[in-house]
Amino acid sequence: MKSIRVFCPGTIANVSCGFDVLGLSLAGVGEYMTVTQTPTKGITISEITGQDLPLETAKNVAGVAGLALLEALGSEAGFDIKIEKKIKAGSGIGSSAASSAGAVWAINHLLGNPYTTIELIPFAMEGERLASGVAHADNVAPALLGGFTLVRSTDPLDVVSLPSPRELYATVIHPQIEIKTADSRRILKSSLSLKDAITQWGNVGGLVAGLYREDYELIGRSLQDVVIEPVRSILIPGFDEIKAAALNAGALGCGISGSGPSVFALSKGADKAHEVAQQLKEVYTPMGIPFDIHISNINEKGVYPT
Numbered sequence: 407m408k409s410i411r412v413f414c415p416g417t418i419a420n421v422s423c424g425f426d427v428l429g430l431s432l433a434g435v436g437e438y439m440t441v442t443q444t445p446t447k448g449i450t451i452s453e454i455t456g457q458d459l460p461l462e463t464a465k466n467v468a469g470v471a472g473l474a475l476l477e478a479l480g481s482e483a484g485f486d487i488k489i490e491k492k493i494k495a496g497s498g499i500g501s502s503a504a505s506s507a508g509a510v511w512a513i514n515h516l517l518g519n520p521y522t523t524i525e526l527i528p529f530a531m532e533g534e535r536l537a538s539g540v541a542h543a544d545n546v547a548p549a550l551l552g553g554f555t556l557v558r559s560t561d562p563l564d565v566v567s568l569p570s571p572r573e574l575y576a577t578v579i580h581p582q583i584e585i586k587t588a589d590s591r592r593i594l595k596s597s598l599s600l601k602d603a604i605t606q607w608g609n610v611g612g613l614v615a616g617l618y619r620e621d622y623e624l625i626g627r628s629l630q631d632v633v634i635e636p637v638r639s640i641l642i643p644g645f646d647e648i649k650a651a652a653l654n655a656g657a658l659g660c661g662i663s664g665s666g667p668s669v670f671a672l673s674k675g676a677d678k679a680h681e682v683a684q685q686l687k688e689v690y691t692p693m694g695i696p697f698d699i700h701i702s703n704i705n706e707k708g709v710y711p712t
């Protein structure tokens with residue numbers, strides 16, 4: 407039987423100013439998945455290690471995403487999935503997206519790649535629909551394609567890969583509390599002022615331009631969120647202190663990773679990313695909340711075989 411083990415990257419969605427449209431793929435944060443073709447039609451999930459998640463196919467994002475792919479193909483194929491969860495659910499660094507993207511990439515590969523990688527995004531989005539109630543692409547797009555991605559539209563789907571400056575590094579602090587994406591969406595405002603909208607549009611344009619020009623100062627100036635962060639930050643203990651510490655340590659910018667509670671900072675160079683990490687540790691340790699810190703460059707490959 408054909409089998410493949412893949413690395414499924416963690417992701418940072420929104421990247422401050424780009425709610426539901428911008429995302430990036432992490433090289434040093436992710437999970438592993440082994441997918442094996444079986445003689446029985448459909449998908450089974452036989453093992454999950456690292457997290458207590460449902461094995462039932464219809465209740466697991468990997469199963470739902472994989473079934474969407476098989477249904478579109480009209481395929482009678484069968485697959486078994488084993489997941490090594492390294493990203494905690496509700497962490498804000500794309501746990502559901504990693505599993506959804508890994509499943510569709512691996513199944514597509516074992517079937518001889520009937521779809522291009524970008525064509526896999528809608529199937530992975532079905533996993534996100536199960537997890538959050540919304541089929542958003544800002545995590546699954548960079549998980550599959552790698553690098554930075556811009557979701558210009560979801561109807562019809564139009565995803566653009568953006569360049570990743572070579573010296574750009576992410577520092578991510580993950581407080582050990584869970585914030586469900588569905589809950590964090592419910593608290594968002596349904597309208598915003600024209601002034602805030604104009605500010606946000608300018609920042610998205612500036613960030614995209616900064617990525618293309620490898621202009622780290624422009625990237626830093628553009629990592630500002632006047633729409634989502636003021637609301638969601640109240641759910642994250644010590645957010646203001648974390649952000650201030652990251653910026654004081656020389657980070658280009660700092661914001662909420664996805665729906666939180668993880669907070670990310672982008673820096674120019676690995677040394678600066680480690681300095682930022684040390685400052686975040688010093689801020690968060692006295693708070694008495696367990697946390698993890700990840701330091702990663704940008705993953706240009708997306709999901710890939712190991």
